[in-house]
Amino acid sequence: MLSQLLCFSASPALSVSKNYLLLLKPLSLARATVCHLSTTTTTTTMSVNLQSHAFAGNPIRSKTPKPSDPFSPNSALETLKTQLLETTHQINSPNFKVLPFRKGRPLASNSSASDALGPNWRLGWIGLVDCKLFLAKCGIDLSYDSLVYLGSESAAEAVYWAVNVAEEANLVPEIGAEKFCFVELRTLMVATDWDDQHAMGELAIAGHARALLEWHVTSRYCGNCGGKTVPMEAGRRKQCVNDLCKKRVYPRIDPVVIMLVIDKENDRVLLSHQSRFVPRLWSCLAGFIEPGESLEEAVRRETWEETSIEVGEVVYHSSQPWPVGPSSMPCQLMVGFFAYAKSLEINVDKDELEDAKWHSREDVKKALMVAEYKKAQQTAAAKVTQMCKGVEKGQSLSADFNVESGELAPMFFPGPFAIAHHLISSWAFQDSVNGFQSQPKHAGASMSNL
Ligand SMILES: [Zn+2]
Numbered sequence: 001m002l003s004q005l006l007c008f009s010a011s012p013a014l015s016v017s018k019n020y021l022l023l024l025k026p027l028s029l030a031r032a033t034v035c036h037l038s039t040t041t042t043t044t045t046m047s048v049n050l051q052s053h054a055f056a057g058n059p060i061r062s063k064t065p066k067p068s069d070p071f072s073p074n075s076a077l078e079t080l081k082t083q084l085l086e087t088t089h090q091i092n093s094p095n096f097k098v099l100p101f102r103k104g105r106p107l108a109s110n111s112s113a114s115d116a117l118g119p120n121w122r123l124g125w126i127g128l129v130d131c132k133l134f135l136a137k138c139g140i141d142l143s144y145d146s147l148v149y150l151g152s153e154s155a156a157e158a159v160y161w162a163v164n165v166a167e168e169a170n171l172v173p174e175i176g177a178e179k180f181c182f183v184e185l186r187t188l189m190v191a192t193d194w195d196d197q198h199a200m201g202e203l204a205i206a207g208h209a210r211a212l213l214e215w216h217v218t219s220r221y222c223g224n225c226g227g228k229t230v231p232m233e234a235g236r237r238k239q240c241v242n243d244l245c246k247k248r249v250y251p252r253i254d255p256v257v258i259m260l261v262i263d264k265e266n267d268r269v270l271l272s273h274q275s276r277f278v279p280r281l282w283s284c285l286a287g288f289i290e291p292g293e294s295l296e297e298a299v300r301r302e303t304w305e306e307t308s309i310e311v312g313e314v315v316y317h318s319s320q321p322w323p324v325g326p327s328s329m330p331c332q333l334m335v336g337f338f339a340y341a342k343s344l345e346i347n348v349d350k351d352e353l354e355d356a357k358w359h360s361r362e363d364v365k366k367a368l369m370v371a372e373y374k375k376a377q378q379t380a381a382a383k384v385t386q387m388c389k390g391v392e393k394g395q396s397l398s399a400d401f402n403v404e405s406g407e408l409a410p411m412f413f414p415g416p417f418a419i420a421h422h423l424i425s426s427w428a429f430q431d432s433v434n435g436f437q438s439q440p441k442h443a444g445a446s447m448s449n450l
Pocket of ligand 1: 222223224225226227240241242245246247
């Protein structure tokens with residue numbers, strides 16, 4: 001099952017020397033029991049406190065407006081239909097902002113405002129009128145059912161939409177002097193400054209939009225009768241047009257368990273290396289949940305299948321939406337756990353993994369401390385800037401994810417955009433932060449022995 005996952009197949013290689021400690025603030029009560037960390041440990045360690053995982057914490061969809069609200073999906077759709085018939089923007093109507101995508105890539109621009117802080121990016125939101133003009137240049141009429149509702153911001157009286165521009169649309173919108181380009185979401189993910197809440201919010205919006213648009217592409221026909229499906233509720237669901245069927249179809253989510261297997265007695269963790277990984281990248285085990293299986297059962301089964309390690313106690317850590325997998329799986333949900341080993345002898349399933357080994361806390365800490373995650377982020381951000389200026393035309397995943405230079409570290413882990421990073425770093429630093437013991441209090445964990 002793991003071979004189907006793309007989640008860590010192309011994580012960035014990182015150069016070494018500076019020290020970063022990347023911590024995730026507890027997101028929920030459940031996770032607070034296992035991730036009670038804060039601030040720095042040493043004078044040479046930089047602490048970066050994320051508010052939430054990459055792709056979580058979407059600022060425009062925390063609450064869906066009530067149907068009577070002018071910014072609700074159905075009200076906004078009615079206004080949209082009216083506006084598309086107009087030739088000019090209505091002054092008193094909500095401010096509609098559209099994010100175009102091509103082949104799963106959102107429109108983006110380099111952000112000049114943050115020059116002093118290094119390169120950054122922002123999403124290429126365009127107005128409805130500009131969007132109509134842009135699509136008209138490509139020979140496409142913008143219709144209301146091609147726009148997908150993303151959310152709203154009532155304070156700004158803004159409603160946000162996404163639209164797929166067809167592959168034949170090779171044009172890139174030119175709005176004033178600003179330069180835009182379509183950028184791989186994975187590139188934006190690596191390029192996002194995780195200390196910048198606005199950028200993290202933009203990434204979450206782009207991830208949600210990509211997941212919805214990809215799902216619209218792959219759900220054009222009813223799985224029940226084969227009839228056509230049409231968007232409903234401003235693209236938030238679909239429905240079969242066959243009157244005898246009328247099946248409702250909802251956006252697809254593919255849940256995946258991802259677990260850090262811990263040998264408590266010997267203070268080690270089990271990490272794996274896949275043949276598709278860049279050299280020296282090690283990460284957590286992961287796998288899809290099967291029908292009729294609980295999350296805990298999936299953790300135990302996947303660990304057993306891939307390494308022959310038996311897992312006992314399973315403790316929830318946190319979860320992360322992952323909309324950067326294959327288009328056939330528009331949004332995976334990574335559900336992260338600490339899994340406590342009952343047996344220690346590893347027998348690797350070579351069909352799934354190239355290798356799996358126990359790693360000491362000391363080695364894991366060292367690897368986390370020497371990796372230059374910030375440098376990798378800034379390199380990716382500089383690349384987005386170059387792309388938007390038209391300097392860099394080609395995009396390839398291998399180029400995006402190989403920013404390694406300088407000394408070679410014996411091993412490194414996925415960057416802070418991935419839940420694996422936070423599972424590993426929470427465990428590695430949980431014993432010594434601020435001089436107090438923050439060992440997980442497992443005794444009362446509700447899921448431990450289900
Ligand atoms: Zn049907």
